[in-house]
Amino acid sequence: MARAVSKRTKVLNTTVAGALGFLLFFPILWIIILSFKTEEDAIRAPLEVLFDSGWTMDSFSAVQARSDYLKHFTNSVIISVGSTLLGLLIAIPAAWSMAFVPSKQTKNILMWMLSTKMLPPVGVLVPIYLLFRDFNLLDTRIGLTIVLTLINLPIIVWMLYTYFKEIPSEILEAARMDGAALREEIIYVLTPMAIPGMASTALLNIILAWNEAFWTINLTAANAAPLTAFITSYSSPEGLFYAKLSAASIMAIAPILIMGWFSQNQLVRGLTFGAVK
Amino acid sequence: MGDKRLSTKASQSTARLMLSPAVLLLLGWMLVPLCMTVYFSFLYYNLLQPGSGSFAGWDNYYWFITDPSFKDAIYNTLMLVGGVLVITTIGGLGMAILLDKPMFGQGLIRIMAIAPFFVMPTVSALVWKNMFMNPVNGIFGRIVTGLGFPPIDFFGQYPLASIIFIVSWMWLPFATLILLTALQSLDQEQMEAAEMDGANWSNRFFFIMLPHLARSITVVILIQTIFLLSIFAEILVTTNGGPGTATTNLTYLIYVSSLLQFDVGMGSAGGVIAIILANIVAIFLMRMIGKNLDA
Numbered sequence: 001m002a003r004a005v006s007k008r009t010k011v012l013n014t015t016v017a018g019a020l021g022f023l024l025f026f027p028i029l030w031i032i033i034l035s036f037k038t039e040e041d042a043i044r045a046p047l048e049v050l051f052d053s054g055w056t057m058d059s060f061s062a063v064q065a066r067s068d069y070l071k072h073f074t075n076s077v078i079i080s081v082g083s084t085l086l087g088l089l090i091a092i093p094a095a096w097s098m099a100f101v102p103s104k105q106t107k108n109i110l111m112w113m114l115s116t117k118m119l120p121p122v123g124v125l126v127p128i129y130l131l132f133r134d135f136n137l138l139d140t141r142i143g144l145t146i147v148l149t150l151i152n153l154p155i156i157v158w159m160l161y162t163y164f165k166e167i168p169s170e171i172l173e174a175a176r177m178d179g180a181a182l183r184e185e186i187i188y189v190l191t192p193m194a195i196p197g198m199a200s201t202a203l204l205n206i207i208l209a210w211n212e213a214f215w216t217i218n219l220t221a222a223n224a225a226p227l228t229a230f231i232t233s234y235s236s237p238e239g240l241f242y243a244k245l246s247a248a249s250i251m252a253i254a255p256i257l258i259m260g261w262f263s264q265n266q267l268v269r270g271l272t273f274g275a276v277k
Numbered sequence: 278m279g280d281k282r283l284s285t286k287a288s289q290s291t292a293r294l295m296l297s298p299a300v301l302l303l304l305g306w307m308l309v310p311l312c313m314t315v316y317f318s319f320l321y322y323n324l325l326q327p328g329s330g331s332f333a334g335w336d337n338y339y340w341f342i343t344d345p346s347f348k349d350a351i352y353n354t355l356m357l358v359g360g361v362l363v364i365t366t367i368g369g370l371g372m373a374i375l376l377d378k379p380m381f382g383q384g385l386i387r388i389m390a391i392a393p394f395f396v397m398p399t400v401s402a403l404v405w406k407n408m409f410m411n412p413v414n415g416i417f418g419r420i421v422t423g424l425g426f427p428p429i430d431f432f433g434q435y436p437l438a439s440i441i442f443i444v445s446w447m448w449l450p451f452a453t454l455i456l457l458t459a460l461q462s463l464d465q466e467q468m469e470a471a472e473m474d475g476a477n478w479s480n481r482f483f484f485i486m487l488p489h490l491a492r493s494i495t496v497v498i499l500i501q502t503i504f505l506l507s508i509f510a511e512i513l514v515t516t517n518g519g520p521g522t523a524t525t526n527l528t529y530l531i532y533v534s535s536l537l538q539f540d541v542g543m544g545s546a547g548g549v550i551a552i553i554l555a556n557i558v559a560i561f562l563m564r565m566i567g568k569n570l571d572a
Contacts, residue, residue, distance in 0.1 A: 005379045013380040017390075020372065024449065025389035027404055028396065030416075034408070043414045090302060093295035101292035109300065111567055116307045118559035120507050122528040123552040126535045126544045127313035150306040157299060182288070211397040213510035218536065228510065231399040235514040242408055249400045260395035261388055268458045272500060273566050276455050276493050 028253070035059055035246035042242035059247035067233070069248065076226035076252075078141055079216075080209035083148035084156075084202050090149070091156040092198070096190070098157075099164035100172070110161065113154040114273055121151070121214045132219055139221045147219065148209045155208070156201055159270045163197025200266035203259055210256050227252040311552075317545035324539035337546035341534075349522040350530040353437060357526055358505045360441040361448055362498055368445070369452025369497065370490070376453070377460045387457075391450035398447065398510040405443045406432065406515045436516050436523045444511055448504075452497045459493035460486070492565070499562035506555055527551050 034042045041053035063069050098106045137143030175189045213228040220229050321333045410431035412418045431439045509528050518525035535544025
């Protein structure tokens with residue numbers, strides 16, 4: 001039932017919420033603007049930047065020239081997409097079996113998986129670092145992909161589980177009555193219904209992996225560093241080159257901002273382990 | 278049907294087979310490093326001193342806890358977690374209530390408000406540090422001097438507050454989004470009935486809205502606490518834990534002793550302490566989520 005609201009109230013709500021939303025978004029907007037300015041313009045007063053300076057794409061090429069930016073961008077893509085695919089590969093069978101063939105242990109297994117996510121990363125920093133050193137995995141994309149797969153695996157299993165749970169079992173029973181074998185049941189009945197949930201899970205996981213900033217920083221150096229770790233090289237004094245910092249930043253966050261746009265509703269389910277839907 | 282769903286003997290064993298890779302991998306991921314951390318924490322073990330590795334008893338724990346920087350780190354961790362929780366929970370509640378009202382362009386305003394969540398921690402921290410909190414060229418710096426005040430070196434004078442501010446900006450969208458989702462499941466007719474019965478806004482807020490949101494607020498607080506205990510990148514790129522130990526939290530302290538001072542024993546002892554602290558929070562969170570599974 002929609003409530004009749006006066007137009008004035010609506011305008012007032014829009015103004016207040018719009019102003020707050022704009023303030024929260026402003027830093028992102030600002031780096032978008034500064035990334036198209038020259039260094040000299042970027043450090044001028046904000047109003048001069050806006051109304052009294054030209055636009056240029058130079059910062060983007062400067063960032064690429066300074067240190068192979070695209071390599072780190074590629075690292076981010078490979079590590080986040082790779083860990084997501086690997087995670088799905090392991091999690092889909094697990095979530096499927098718990099959702100459709102639950103046993104007495106299912107709840108305990110789910111809770112235990114969740115508990116591994118509660119382990120603070122710094123608590124196992126030393127052993128992981130030493131294991132990586134001994135197995136020559138430090139600063140490799142494969143090593144980082146493995147770690148990110150494992151830290152996000154509980155979230156993937158949980159999210160998929162909550163989605164699979166929503167598929168009514170009556171449909172599966174009907175398929176079975178019609179003589180479908182388990183394999184056919186999975187391919188023709190379950191998969192089409194499960195694809196939206198799997199897509200949201202993948203999207204959220206790519207976002208989480210892309211922005212992960214503890215293991216990526218501690219386990220990589222020049223070679224395998226994804227953007228999270230690469231951006232730290234701008235901490236100082238390069239951070240004072242606003243235009244270059246902005247250009248490097250905007251390229252690092254743009255793909256995720258766009259994905260986030262699409263996944264904002266699934267985000268809640270994924271990050272609260274189904275506790276808030 | 279319901280509970281049993283597809284259980285037959287054959288499918289039970291297939292199910293176990295399908296579950297085992299995930300379980301075994303997570304078991305390994307949890308147990309191997311955990312046991313190593315506990316083991317190392319009882320050794321004199323420094324990577325710079327080859328041949329070290331004799332049994333240390335509780336020495337590492339003793340030295341880690343009695344070090345003055347441990348007290349600072351605990352204080353900073355509590356301030357950081359507490360400060361961000363207060364700001365994001367109250368701010369998120371306000372934003373959620375606001376965004377739930379009828380307005381024009383709701384979708385656009387909502388995406389603007391939650392966008393900070395998608396910005397990677399290192400970018401957030403660097404952008405705020407350089408482009409806003411720089412005393413001379415930063416926007417905040419310009420506002421301060423423009424108003425005639427002496428320039429403020431935010432990270433020198435108010436280091437912890439500055440980091441709390443940045444982290445709050447990153448986590449406010451999370452609280453907003455979850456509370457907004459919860460708010461949208463609130464029965465509007467109940468609110469309207471209360472309004473017609475003459476309940477004013479604060480009555481409706483305290484007696485209908487808050488009780489409805491209580492669970493979600495708890496979830497927000499617990500999940501954020503888990504993540505906030507592990508804040509690392511924001512500190513690394515802004516202050517490196519300084520000045521002195523002013524912004525060193527427990528995570529950062531352990532990082533310093535293990536990867537910068539190469540003291541594996543000491544770092545591991547710190548790691549065990551961090552795990553124990555996180556588990557205290559985790560127990561409460563797990564209980565809440567577990568209840569939801571039965572429902």
